[in-house]
Amino acid sequence: MPVQFKERAISVIVNNRPDVLARIAGTFSARGFNIESISANITRNPAVTKIIITTLTTPETITNVIKQLNRLIDVLEARRLRRPQAVCREMILARIPLTKERQESLRELIDTRGGKTVSLEPGSAVLEFTGDKEDLEEILTRLEALGMEDFSRTGVIALERSKS
Amino acid sequence: MQQTGSQILFTALKEENVDTLFGYPGGCVMDIYDELFRQEIRHILVRHEQGAIHAADGYARASGRVGVCLVTSGPGATNTVTGIANAYMDSIPVVVLTGQVPTAMIGNDGFQEVDITGITRTCTKHNFLVRNIGDLHRTVREAFQIARSGRPGPVLVDLPKDVIQSVTEAELPRTVVPPAEEGRPDLEGLCTEALKMLLQAKKPLIIVGGGVILGKASEVFRAFVKKFRIPVVSTLMGLGAFPASDPLWTGMLGMHGAYSANMAVSHCDLLIAVGVRFDDRATSKVEAFAPHAKIIHIDIDPVSIDRIVRTDLAIVSHCTPALDTLHRLSDEQGLTLPERQIRAWLNQLRQWKAEMPLSYCRNQNIKPQYVIEKLHQLTQGRAIIATEVGQHQMWAAQFYRFDEPNAFLTSGGLGTMGFGLPAAIGAQVACPDRIVVDVAGDGSIQMNIQELGTIAHYGLPVKVVILNNLYLGMIRQWQELFYGRRYSQSDMTQAPDFVKLAEAYGIKGLRATKPEEVKRVLQEGLETPGPVVMDFHVEPEENVFPMVKPGTPLTEMAFGNVRAVA
Numbered sequence: 001m002p003v004q005f006k007e008r009a010i011s012v013i014v015n016n017r018p019d020v021l022a023r024i025a026g027t028f029s030a031r032g033f034n035i036e037s038i039s040a041n042i043t044r045n046p047a048v049t050k051i052i053i054t055t056l057t058t059p060e061t062i063t064n065v066i067k068q069l070n071r072l073i074d075v076l077e078a079r080r081l082r083r084p085q086a087v088c089r090e091m092i093l094a095r096i097p098l099t100k101e102r103q104e105s106l107r108e109l110i111d112t113r114g115g116k117t118v119s120l121e122p123g124s125a126v127l128e129f130t131g132d133k134e135d136l137e138e139i140l141t142r143l144e145a146l147g148m149e150d151f152s153r154t155g156v157i158a159l160e161r162s163k164s
Numbered sequence: 165m166q167q168t169g170s171q172i173l174f175t176a177l178k179e180e181n182v183d184t185l186f187g188y189p190g191g192c193v194m195d196i197y198d199e200l201f202r203q204e205i206r207h208i209l210v211r212h213e214q215g216a217i218h219a220a221d222g223y224a225r226a227s228g229r230v231g232v233c234l235v236t237s238g239p240g241a242t243n244t245v246t247g248i249a250n251a252y253m254d255s256i257p258v259v260v261l262t263g264q265v266p267t268a269m270i271g272n273d274g275f276q277e278v279d280i281t282g283i284t285r286t287c288t289k290h291n292f293l294v295r296n297i298g299d300l301h302r303t304v305r306e307a308f309q310i311a312r313s314g315r316p317g318p319v320l321v322d323l324p325k326d327v328i329q330s331v332t333e334a335e336l337p338r339t340v341v342p343p344a345e346e347g348r349p350d351l352e353g354l355c356t357e358a359l360k361m362l363l364q365a366k367k368p369l370i371i372v373g374g375g376v377i378l379g380k381a382s383e384v385f386r387a388f389v390k391k392f393r394i395p396v397v398s399t400l401m402g403l404g405a406f407p408a409s410d411p412l413w414t415g416m417l418g419m420h421g422a423y424s425a426n427m428a429v430s431h432c433d434l435l436i437a438v439g440v441r442f443d444d445r446a447t448s449k450v451e452a453f454a455p456h457a458k459i460i461h462i463d464i465d466p467v468s469i470d471r472i473v474r475t476d477l478a479i480v481s482h483c484t485p486a487l488d489t490l491h492r493l494s495d496e497q498g499l500t501l502p503e504r505q506i507r508a509w510l511n512q513l514r515q516w517k518a519e520m521p522l523s524y525c526r527n528q529n530i531k532p533q534y535v536i537e538k539l540h541q542l543t544q545g546r547a548i549i550a551t552e553v554g555q556h557q558m559w560a561a562q563f564y565r566f567d568e569p570n571a572f573l574t575s576g577g578l579g580t581m582g583f584g585l586p587a588a589i590g591a592q593v594a595c596p597d598r599i600v601v602d603v604a605g606d607g608s609i610q611m612n613i614q615e616l617g618t619i620a621h622y623g624l625p626v627k628v629v630i631l632n633n634l635y636l637g638m639i640r641q642w643q644e645l646f647y648g649r650r651y652s653q654s655d656m657t658q659a660p661d662f663v664k665l666a667e668a669y670g671i672k673g674l675r676a677t678k679p680e681e682v683k684r685v686l687q688e689g690l691e692t693p694g695p696v697v698m699d700f701h702v703e704p705e706e707n708v709f710p711m712v713k714p715g716t717p718l719t720e721m722a723f724g725n726v727r728a729v730a
């Protein structure tokens with residue numbers, strides 16, 4: 001059977017301590033796994049942080065990584081987020097030079113893809129898009145064609161559709 | 165009441181019933197040592213911080229309690245790293261207290277500053293940097309709790325100098341309630357399932373591992389095994405959990421395991437693994453490990469389940485409650501394994517044991533195995549044996565037939581040369597009335613030889629048995645077998661005179677160069693009060709057999725010149 005490498009998402013709830021990210025990163029790197037994306041922020045309880053990590057692994061390794069994460073003292077809970085029960089989103093900010101001839105296509109992209117203009121300067125705009133990985137890949141391709149200068153992309157955030 | 169950080173530290177240590185610290189002073193822990201001067205607690209001044217951590221480790225292994233070591237910042241802290249990794253690999257509960265530069269200076273590369281929590285992040289179970297005196301008491305208590313709970317392990321607490329020096333008015337909390345170990349509501353269900361599998365087995369086998377010793381479960385383990393008459397093999401770390409003198413004992417498995425043990429694992433139809441993590445030295449080629457067996461794995465650490473060997477039934481639990489439940493359920497339901505169901509299997513095992521027992525050939529030189537056999541005889545198998553790493557370690561495992569837990573102190577996971585002597589110190593401090601022996605090689609003993617100073621200082625009656633082959637023997641053995649006899653850098657002929665060296669430390673030194681001197685030297689060494697170093701000049705090119713070449717199935721054992729008896 002071919003090894004099934006796929007991007008998989010994990011939710012990790014941790015004590016908000018200075019070295020906790022290093023411990024989590026260490027759990028991945030010590031086993032030779034790469035973190036594809038990471039996003040973290042505090043929860044309702046500011047002493048507790050929720051981290052969403054995506055990683056390219058096989059089903060066996062993800063199970064093992066989750067067990068190892070759960071063994072860390074500052075990890076309160078680590079578990080898998082499975083699609084489609086969980087929705088996943090990322091966000092990008094993209095800086096685009098404003099030119100007359102591209103205005104139409106830009107307008108169209110913003111309208112059809114739910115984009116937002118978050119900054120507008122003479123000759124340059126910063127746009128915001130959210131979506132799942134596939135959406136954003138496509139939007140980025142379109143933005144490249146529109147002469148995008150630079151962009152910044154968040155890690156994946158994810159949430160289960162209903163209480164399980 | 166006003167209290168300094170040092171006072172709070174000692175209060176916490178007292179609450180944890182710490183009776184001994186193994187340590188070495190330095191600039192950042194001067195205040196702790198000053199407070200120590202007023203305290204009742206015993207401090208063993210080692211000669212190197214690696215000695216302190218291994219001694220704390222040996223104390224923990226022999227006593228089943230948390231060992232504690234105290235060192236200064238910078239080089240003091242980094243000198244403990246090997247020992248911390250060693251304790252981590254073997255799941256030994258130790259608490260390491262390290263000094264640190266004042267909080268305001270952390271990150272400035274000040275004198276004797278190292279980021280020891282960063283350095284040890286991957287070889288501690290957990291570590292702490294205490295930034296406020298308000299956190300000190302709770303953190304130290306938590307460190308002990310973490311070190312001994314679940315799968316035990318080392319915990320480091322880094323103590324900045326200003327935190328230790330500062331003064332607080334705040335009341336300490338009376339008690340710290342340890343977080344409850346979560347119960348396993350499904351333990352009964354899993355154990356029922358396990359018993360069902362056991363009752364169907366025709367060739368059942370149990371592997372016992374270090375987890376049974378760490379979990380203080382030897383007694384219930386023995387009761388369970390005897391009830392069902394299941395043959396037992398052991399990992400290196402499990403030696404002593406089940407008596408080697410019992411008829412069900414089938415030997416240590418693995419690279420240098422007994423023929424009977426490796427054959428048993430390779431032919432059993434049910435394998436119950438208790439407190440083991442399936443180290444590659446034990447399994448050898450994993451794909452060929454226990455190929456005919458259904459596997460039940462009982463272990464406290466979920467990470468070790470399905471990590472190396474796929475199990476048919478996993479019971480994530482401390483060994484004691486799991487074995488208790490198995491025992492109780494089988495009692496309640498009157499379950500046994502009928503004699504005729506396993507008769508053929510027990511006969512087969514008896515035959516394997518008789519066919520190829522652990523043995524060696526005698527000649528005019530001292531055989532290292534013979535020294536261990538005699539040591540076993542003269543101590544009636546009751547000594548605590550610490551070892552270094554190499555051939556002598558394997559011979560001690562093979563020929564000192566351990567009957568009791570917490571008696572074989574060996575670096576199984578990390579394989580740390582230099583472990584044995586300081587570990588023996590820790591064990592002797594924990595168990596002053598026991599005979600404690602460090603079985604050493606001439607190479608390893610030189611790695612922490614300075615601890616002879618500690619032994620002399622405290623008059624600890626540790627006996628050091630050097631199996632002196634003038635080689636890094638295990639390296640030489642591999643070179644002989646796998647590298648065309650090219651003995652690259654494994655020659656240790658330029659050795660010190662160990663007898664004179666011992667005497668220089670004020671320790672008695674004895675030597676044997678012929679087989680007929682072995683008994684007398686051991687006798688004299690054991691009967692002499694106080695420490696003794698015994699230097700046995702053994703057969704230089706003796707090999708450890710059986711040997712399974714790494715990466716091959718356990719059934720492919722080499723026996724060297726030791727022939728089958730049958």
Ligand SMILES: Cc1ncc(C[n+]2csc(CCOP(=O)(O)OP(=O)(O)O)c2C)c(N)n1
Binds near residue numbers: 552582605608633
């Ligand atoms: C700190 C450390 N360095 C290197 C090794 C690799 N090593 C394993 S066994 C061995 C030889 C040990 O020689 P000796 O102590 O004389 O014991 P013998 O094998 O001769 O009994 C060496 C170098 C090790 N295990 N630990």
